[in-house]
Amino acid sequence: MAYVPLADQDKEMEMHHPHNWVEEYVFSQDHKVIAIQYGSIAVFTGIVGLTLSVLFRLQLGFPESVDFIDPNFYYQAVTMHGMIMVVYFLTALFLGGFGNYMIPLMCGARDMVFPFMNMLSVWTFLISVIILMASFFVGGGPTGAGWTLYPPQTAMEGTPGHDMGIVLMLISLAVFIIATTMGGLNYAVTVLQYRCRGLTMMRLPLTVWGIFVATVLALFAFPALLVAAIMMLFDTLLGTSFFMPAVIEAGQPLDHNGGSPLLFQHLFWFFGHPEVYIVALPAFGLVSDVLSTHARKNIFGYRMMVWAIVAIGGLSFIVWAHHMYVSGMHPYFGFFFATTTLIIAVPTAMKVYNWVLTLWEGDIRLNAPMYFAIGFIFTFIHGGLTGLFLGNVVIDLPLSDTYFVIAHFHMVMGVSPILVLFAAIYHWYPLMSGRMFNEKIAKLHFWLTFLGAYAIYLPMHYLGFLGVPRRYYVLGETDFIPMSAQDLNAAITIAAIFVAVAQLLFFWNIIWSLKHGKKAEKNPWGSASLEWQTPDLPPKHGNWGEDLPTVYRWAYDYSVPGAHEDFIPQNTPESVEPTVDTEHFDPDHDQSKADI
Amino acid sequence: MSEAAVTENGPARGLEGMVDDWSADKQAYHVPWGKAMMWLFLVSDTFIFTCFLVGYLNVRMTTTAPWPNQSEIFALSFGGDPIPLILIAIMTFVLITSSGTMAMAVNYGYRRDKAKTFWLICATAFFGATFVGMQVFEWSKLIFDEGIRPWGNPFGAAQFGSIFFMVTGFHGLHVTCGVIYLMWVAFRVKRGYYDNKGYEIVEIAGLYWHFVDLVWVFIFAFFYLL
Ligand code: HEM
Ligand SMILES: [Cu+2]
Numbered sequence: 128m129a130y131v132p133l134a135d136q137d138k139e140m141e142m143h144h145p146h147n148w149v150e151e152y153v154f155s156q157d158h159k160v161i162a163i164q165y166g167s168i169a170v171f172t173g174i175v176g177l178t179l180s181v182l183f184r185l186q187l188g189f190p191e192s193v194d195f196i197d198p199n200f201y202y203q204a205v206t207m208h209g210m211i212m213v214v215y216f217l218t219a220l221f222l223g224g225f226g227n228y229m230i231p232l233m234c235g236a237r238d239m240v241f242p243f244m245n246m247l248s249v250w251t252f253l254i255s256v257i258i259l260m261a262s263f264f265v266g267g268g269p270t271g272a273g274w275t276l277y278p279p280q281t282a283m284e285g286t287p288g289h290d291m292g293i294v295l296m297l298i299s300l301a302v303f304i305i306a307t308t309m310g311g312l313n314y315a316v317t318v319l320q321y322r323c324r325g326l327t328m329m330r331l332p333l334t335v336w337g338i339f340v341a342t343v344l345a346l347f348a349f350p351a352l353l354v355a356a357i358m359m360l361f362d363t364l365l366g367t368s369f370f371m372p373a374v375i376e377a378g379q380p381l382d383h384n385g386g387s388p389l390l391f392q393h394l395f396w397f398f399g400h401p402e403v404y405i406v407a408l409p410a411f412g413l414v415s416d417v418l419s420t421h422a423r424k425n426i427f428g429y430r431m432m433v434w435a436i437v438a439i440g441g442l443s444f445i446v447w448a449h450h451m452y453v454s455g456m457h458p459y460f461g462f463f464f465a466t467t468t469l470i471i472a473v474p475t476a477m478k479v480y481n482w483v484l485t486l487w488e489g490d491i492r493l494n495a496p497m498y499f500a501i502g503f504i505f506t507f508i509h510g511g512l513t514g515l516f517l518g519n520v521v522i523d524l525p526l527s528d529t530y531f532v533i534a535h536f537h538m539v540m541g542v543s544p545i546l547v548l549f550a551a552i553y554h555w556y557p558l559m560s561g562r563m564f565n566e567k568i569a570k571l572h573f574w575l576t577f578l579g580a581y582a583i584y585l586p587m588h589y590l591g592f593l594g595v596p597r598r599y600y601v602l603g604e605t606d607f608i609p610m611s612a613q614d615l616n617a618a619i620t621i622a623a624i625f626v627a628v629a630q631l632l633f634f635w636n637i638i639w640s641l642k643h644g645k646k647a648e649k650n651p652w653g654s655a656s657l658e659w660q661t662p663d664l665p666p667k668h669g670n671w672g673e674d675l676p677t678v679y680r681w682a683y684d685y686s687v688p689g690a691h692e693d694f695i696p697q698n699t700p701e702s703v704e705p706t707v708d709t710e711h712f713d714p715d716h717d718q719s720k721a722d723i
Numbered sequence: 724m725s726e727a728a729v730t731e732n733g734p735a736r737g738l739e740g741m742v743d744d745w746s747a748d749k750q751a752y753h754v755p756w757g758k759a760m761m762w763l764f765l766v767s768d769t770f771i772f773t774c775f776l777v778g779y780l781n782v783r784m785t786t787t788a789p790w791p792n793q794s795e796i797f798a799l800s801f802g803g804d805p806i807p808l809i810l811i812a813i814m815t816f817v818l819i820t821s822s823g824t825m826a827m828a829v830n831y832g833y834r835r836d837k838a839k840t841f842w843l844i845c846a847t848a849f850f851g852a853t854f855v856g857m858q859v860f861e862w863s864k865l866i867f868d869e870g871i872r873p874w875g876n877p878f879g880a881a882q883f884g885s886i887f888f889m890v891t892g893f894h895g896l897h898v899t900c901g902v903i904y905l906m907w908v909a910f911r912v913k914r915g916y917y918d919n920k921g922y923e924i925v926e927i928a929g930l931y932w933h934f935v936d937l938v939w940v941f942i943f944a945f946f947y948l949l
Contacts, residue, residue: 240756316760320750327748350770366874367885369782385786390778
């Protein structure tokens with residue numbers, strides 16, 4: 128195909144120009160507005176999830192101290208907490224929020240490829256959240272089957288919300304999947320087909336790579352959840368027996384037989400494991416960019432980082448049964464899944480080494496975003512190591528379903544991505560709002576959150592070793608768990624409340640700074656990537672004014688020897704600063720002198 | 724579309740071409756956005772149907788009751804002896820034919836022959852609607868004459884009805900959506916809406932339609948023959 132001049136780039140783009148404020152801020156097709164909407168809804172549900180966790184922690188730390196927390200409420204709270212945090216908070220915030228905001232800006236595009244569909248996506252997401260929240264108000268309340276929704280428990284009389292609650296949950300998930308599919312198709316096609324001139328895939332910032340691969344994972348993993356949800360809806364509403372074996376409840380056989388509960392587990396985890404990387408990969412990407420910018424050094428091993436993201440994405444589809452070791456499986460399968468699980472640790476570890484090597488001898492600026500990013504490296508190494516324990520069948524058997532697993536996935540999927548979220552929100556706050564946040568409060572927020580998180584989750588590893596099972600309403604008395612475990616539980620609860628309250632600092636900082644923050648100068652961190660090079664701050668509708676940018680280099684030209692400044696924006700022409708590409712990068716050879 | 728991708732003999736092919744595509748700036752595939760998006764959507768949809776079929780195989784193994792004999796259930800009699808699978812054979816034939824008319828519509832679309840494109844798309848939609856109509860007939864026969872329900876049936880394993888109605892229903896929904904989508908495209912073709920934008924949209928709709936047909940072949944094999 129012949130070379131197509133720049134003017135043709137926008138041939139397919141149908142920009143929607145708002146006519147009134149409703150079209151500008153409510154039913155907006157601007158990816159930045161949609162990103163903020165997605166993000167706000169996600170954060171709102173996240174606050175609900177956080178509140179629930181404080182409530183059930185109260186029960187665990189100080190049993191029966193709160194009247195309205197009975198066993199049913201406890202199970203409903205843990206279930207909704209888990210599902211909200213994983214799906215409606217983290218997934219939506221990373222893909223719908225950051226994906227929407229960053230992809231067009233970092234790709235030098237004017238918007239997503241299909242802005243109208245993008246708008247539909249956020250409104251569909253809102254509907255799914257409303258359906259989810261509605262389950263709090265129906266008779267029987269939300270489902271209490273645990274966030275994994277294992278049958279036959281979901282359908283048993285004894286499980287709270289076994290009638291309306293579970294139905295609303297499943298419908299809400301199905302609607303959420305439709306929303307993510309509409310959004311995800313947009314994100315992926317934008318990255319593939321709508322980059323600006325000179326921007327090859329291998330010049331994309333890692334943020335885009337992380338979100339792109341996570342989006343592809345979402346498009347291929349959510350179908351399994353959708354199918355599981357539809358089948359379970361049939362079981363609940365039509366009385367079919369896809370997942371229901373013959374069950375005797377209170378002496379009475381249920382109206383079901385011949386179904387396979389294990390089928391549900393396979394479908395769920397075929398979605399569930401990629402899902403953890405749907406959350407992790409965008410976090411990997413965002414944190415790489417924050418680290419590199421504030422260390423004033425190019426990301427170490429860019430190509431390796433990209434391939435690691437792709438490899439992790441691919442491998443994440445063949446490890447799912449490590450969540451099912453205790454469900455029972457043929458030993459050869461156990462062997463297979465343990466092997467793949469441990470293999471996935473290799474690219475993951477490579478990424479960690481590269482982050483650390485990025486910091487090595489960097490000109491580190493210890494700003495608040497950098498605090499969070501470095502904090503992430505700690506918590507992620509920690510959570511990743513416990514994953515290695517759990518990946519081995521024999522070690523997992525005693526640890527499964529104990530607090531050790533809770534500790535593992537909260538370090539790796541709770542604390543780590545949330546630290547990245549804070550890093551990213553602080554880092555891009557000037558871009559999104561045009562103001563600076565309060566640095567001191569942000570750092571205080573970091574220390575409280577970071578140390579608080581350790582105070583919560585470190586003891587949980589120990590509880591897990593003791594054999595304290597997860598999903599128990601109270602510990603009660605057993606032969607093998609010492610009474611002191613309860614004291615530890617109380618301490619964890621206090622830490623949890625403390626951390627939850629500390630988040631007020633964050634919200635205060637973000638809201639207060641919107642009006643009173645110092646006006647941000649252009650590109651305050653001296654960042655090389657494209658999103659900071661827009662003509663306006665914050666970028667206007669259409670992002671780039673008259674002309675789309677042209678890119679001459681990768682996104683990590685920091686501290687290039689001989690350059691005029693300590694960073695070279697991606698769109699600086701070669702005539703101003705020579706291009707040093709990754710594979711030719713040779714710090715000892717002074718390129719600028721050679722060329723000028 | 725970087726210049727590197729264009730050699731003297733046109734774009735490189737095979738593996739080299741793929742590498743060129745992916746290392747190009749601006750876009751990785753030389754296709755319109757909508758087409759790339761449709762491809763991606765179809766891969767995603769493939770995962771849905773694969774999960775359904777895997778679920779089907781799985782419950783067929785786990786259920787303890789015997790699996791009903793399909794060639795008896797799906798037989799239809801025209802006065803004489805019942806002919807096994809005859810209805811389904813006709814349905815399959817109709818759907819495959821519609822793929823043919825769709826392919827011709829795409830061709831005439833690119834030739835900008837609006838009238839022929841319009842009528843061929845309409846024919847495709849008509850065949851699709853016929854398919855759905857026959858499916859409604861089949862369902863009502865199964866439900867009312869033979870007493871097969873999602874939660875049970877007189878012939879054996881309850882899962883037979885459950886999975887059959889669920890998967891063929893889901894596929895039927897795809898065909899129905901496809902018919903509506905095709906009518907919409909046909910309408911716009913007639914109005915000349917694509918004269919400036921180009922007729923790729925007919926091909927994109929065609930991709931979806933062929934996909935739905937292809938899925939049917941699998942459903943046919945898994946449910947009626949296996
Ligand atoms: C080094 C890589 C990792 C390994 C080897 C690993 C291994 C495991 C294993 C074997 C389990 C099952 C434990 C059990 O239920 O008995 C598990 C649970 C879990 N992991 Fe990981 N993991 C790794 C990284 C991650 C990452 C990066 C995330 C998320 C970002 C994550 C999120 C989770 C979650 C959410 C669960 C618990 C789900 C539940 O049962 O409710 N893991 N992990
Ligand atoms: Cu996993």
